[in-house]
Amino acid sequence: MASPQDDLPPLRDVVAAHGLAPKKALGQNFLFDLNLTAKIARSAGPLEGFTVFEIGPGPGGLTRALLAQGASRVVAIERDPRCLPILEEISARYPGRLEIVEGDALKTDLAVLAQGAPARIVANLPYNVGTQLLINWLTADVDNPFWTSMTLMFQKEVGQRIVAAPGSNHYGRLGVLAGWLTHSEILFDVPPQAFTPPPKVISSVVSILPLAERLPCDLAKLERVTHAAFGQRRKMLRQSVKPLGGEALLARVGIDPTRRAETLSVAEFCALAEAL
């Protein structure tokens, strides 16, 4: 029976017909539940008029949801050549709207592919490279991000690190970077049973929106400060930031040297970076 969403065959049938056995090394945990893929696509906001980047479309469950919900142009970047014939079938169902790029998303410059058009990134990310991909997109051009929104599935623990506030155990370098540049929130969790095969951990869909105005701060300096401070997160700052100036640096910004990294707000990290 065809899928109610788009008259293409059900995903399980497609995967079976193509003999696509999931590969762990590629982080392949597929979503076959149309309600769930539709929910993820809906939570990305309106898709008409946007280029939507999807990383790791796999057999195309989320891709189909994005197209069914009106994405004008989906650019799907997939590393596994076994998925390409399946994606071509989806492309034929939506002529001119799905571009398939075979390659490694870590080496793909989405800003170039966006060609200046408004872009959203929506993906059920391969977990082994998800954090690095996010950092690449966040830091590509902090003054002029090429993306309007990101709606991304991560392991829940990574989601918690992205949205973490000071004082939380999850707060670290990623939370400071995301807090400086974005408003991020966990939209909903997805249990392991929703995937084929099920991963060991719970997943979360995270919404990441660029802040209209951010605190003035130099990215490289901010990374030096957070690297030092969280490199020894249990130690007092006077010890952990010693290589960057220690107590003298902290005094310039009025930060108590006995505090620990996880108590500092994003604004305090930015002030420290600017004082370097």
Ligand code: SAM
């Ligand atoms: N989007 C599909 C879904 O939701 O069912 C598949 C998601 S699966 C978690 C991750 C996908 O990313 C796999 O199809 C995998 O082959 C692909 N992938 C893994 N590493 C990649 C990389 N570096 N660049 C592009 N795609 C990658």
